[in-house]
Amino acid sequence: MEKKIVLVSLFAALIAVLGLAPKMMLASGVPITAQSMGIMLCGTVLGAKRGALAVLLFITLTALGLPLLSGGRGGLGVFASPSVGFIVGFPLAAFVAGWITSKLKLINVFYSSLLGAVIGGILILYIPGIVGMSIILDKSISEAALIALIYLPGDCIKAFLCAMLTHTLFKLRPENVLSRI
Amino acid sequence: MLALRYPKQTWLEKMPAGLKMALLAIATSGIFFIDSTTIMFLLFVATISFQFLFGWQILKFSLGLLNPLLPFVAIIAFWHLFTGDLSQGLSIILRLLLIVSLANIVTCSTNMGEISEIIEKILSPLRFTKIxxxxxxxxxxxxxxxxxxxxxxxxxxxxxxxxxxxxxxxxxxxxxxxxxxxxxxxxxxxxxxxxxxxxx
Known part of the structure; x- marks a missing residue:
C-alpha cells in the first residue's frame, strides 16, 4: 500500500517536472515538451490503474492552482482553454497505455509499450482533445481535428521515446516496470 | 513557492473562495450567451482594467498568464482570415481570453487550501465509497x-x-x-x- 501511494505521488511529480523543465530539442531542431510523454510513461511503467491515478492526482493539483502544466499553466483557467479535452483525457490515456502494455506480456516490451503509447497516448487522448477544442473554439469536429494534427508528429516521437525508455528500464530493472509484473 | 498566486496581496484574497467560484461559474456560463463582439471586447477590457487597479505588477503577471493562449489565438485568427469570417474569429478569441482571465483571477487570489476545502466538500459523497x-x-x-x-x-x-x-x-x-x-x-x-x- 505504501509503495503504491509513493509511486503514484512521485510519478505525478515526474509529470510536473517534465512539463516545468526546459523544452527538449530534437535532432531536427524542433522543440517539444516532455509532459505528455510523462503521461504515457505513467501508463507503460506503472500500469493502468496506478498510472491513471498518478495522472489524476497531477490534474487535480493543477486545478487547485499549482502551475504544473507545460509553460507554467495551472488553475481553473486551463479548464476553459482549448486544451481542456486533452487535460481531461490524460488519465484515460495513461490507463489505456498501461492496460495495453500489461496485456501484451508475450511480446517484446518495446512493441507493447509503443502500441500502448500510440493507442492510449495518441488515439484515445485525441478523442476528448478534439471534442474539447471543437467546443471551446466553436469549430466542427473535423475542423478541430485538423487543428489537432499540429501535435501529431511531436506525439508520435514522444510515443517512440516512451517505448524506448520503458524498454531500457525493463532491461535495467525489470522489477520497476510494474505494468509487466 | 509552488503555487499560482499574485505577486502581492489584494483585497480579493479576503473574499470567500466559495463566492468567487460561484461568481466565476455564473460569469463563464453567461459569456456563452453573449453574441456581440463589442460587449465581449468591453468585458475583456474591464477585466484587464480591474486587475490594473491592483497595480502594474499584478497586471503584468496576469497578462503573462495569457501567453500560453497565443498559439491558439494565432490559429483561430489565421483560420478565420482564411475563411473570411473575421467577426466570428474575433468573438471566439475574446471569449477565450475573457474566460481564462476570469478563471486566473480566482486562482491567483485564492489560497490553495480554500479551493481544496471546496473540492473536498464537493467530493464528500465519496466518503461512503471505498476510497x-x-x-x-x-x-x-x-x-x-x-x-x-x-x-x-x-x-x-x-x-x-x-x-x-x-x-x-x-x-x-x-x-x-x-x-x-x-x-x-x-x-x-x-x-x-x-x-x-x-x-x-
Missing part, C-alpha cells in the same frame, strides 16, 4: 514535498550531461531521472511503513 481519504491526503503531501526535489535533480542531471558532452541534453536524462524516482519511492515507502500508521 481511502487518508491515502489521498498522503499522496498530495508527498507530491508537494517531492516535486521541487525531482525538479532539482532534473537540473543536476541537465548540468552533468552538459558538462560531460558539451551539448544540451534532450530525452537522454529522462531515464536516469526515472531511476532516481524509483529509488526514492523505495526509500519513502520504507520510511512510511516503519513510521506511519497508515490504515490499509
Amino acid at each position: 481511502n481519504i487518508q491515502a489521498v491526503s498522503l499522496c498530495v503531501i508527498i507530491f508537494i514535498r517531492f516535486t521541487p526535489i525531482v525538479l532539482e535533480r532534473h537540473k543536476i542531471l541537465h548540468l552533468a550531461y552538459k558538462c560531460r558532452s558539451g551539448k544540451r541534453p534532450s530525452w537522454q536524462i529522462i531515464l536516469p531521472l526515472i531511476l532516481t524516482v524509483m529509488d526514492d519511492a523505495d526509500h519513502v515507502a520504507q520510511s512510511l511503513r516503519s513510521r506511519s500508521n497508515l490504515k490499509v
Whole structure:
C-alpha cells in the first residue's frame, strides 16, 4: 500500500517536472515538451490503474492552482482553454497505455509499450482533445481535428521515446516496470 | 513557492473562495450567451482594467498568464482570415481570453487550501465509497514535498550531461531521472511503513 501511494505521488511529480523543465530539442531542431510523454510513461511503467491515478492526482493539483502544466499553466483557467479535452483525457490515456502494455506480456516490451503509447497516448487522448477544442473554439469536429494534427508528429516521437525508455528500464530493472509484473 | 498566486496581496484574497467560484461559474456560463463582439471586447477590457487597479505588477503577471493562449489565438485568427469570417474569429478569441482571465483571477487570489476545502466538500459523497481519504491526503503531501526535489535533480542531471558532452541534453536524462524516482519511492515507502500508521 505504501509503495503504491509513493509511486503514484512521485510519478505525478515526474509529470510536473517534465512539463516545468526546459523544452527538449530534437535532432531536427524542433522543440517539444516532455509532459505528455510523462503521461504515457505513467501508463507503460506503472500500469493502468496506478498510472491513471498518478495522472489524476497531477490534474487535480493543477486545478487547485499549482502551475504544473507545460509553460507554467495551472488553475481553473486551463479548464476553459482549448486544451481542456486533452487535460481531461490524460488519465484515460495513461490507463489505456498501461492496460495495453500489461496485456501484451508475450511480446517484446518495446512493441507493447509503443502500441500502448500510440493507442492510449495518441488515439484515445485525441478523442476528448478534439471534442474539447471543437467546443471551446466553436469549430466542427473535423475542423478541430485538423487543428489537432499540429501535435501529431511531436506525439508520435514522444510515443517512440516512451517505448524506448520503458524498454531500457525493463532491461535495467525489470522489477520497476510494474505494468509487466 | 509552488503555487499560482499574485505577486502581492489584494483585497480579493479576503473574499470567500466559495463566492468567487460561484461568481466565476455564473460569469463563464453567461459569456456563452453573449453574441456581440463589442460587449465581449468591453468585458475583456474591464477585466484587464480591474486587475490594473491592483497595480502594474499584478497586471503584468496576469497578462503573462495569457501567453500560453497565443498559439491558439494565432490559429483561430489565421483560420478565420482564411475563411473570411473575421467577426466570428474575433468573438471566439475574446471569449477565450475573457474566460481564462476570469478563471486566473480566482486562482491567483485564492489560497490553495480554500479551493481544496471546496473540492473536498464537493467530493464528500465519496466518503461512503471505498476510497481511502487518508491515502489521498498522503499522496498530495508527498507530491508537494517531492516535486521541487525531482525538479532539482532534473537540473543536476541537465548540468552533468552538459558538462560531460558539451551539448544540451534532450530525452537522454529522462531515464536516469526515472531511476532516481524509483529509488526514492523505495526509500519513502520504507520510511512510511516503519513510521506511519497508515490504515490499509
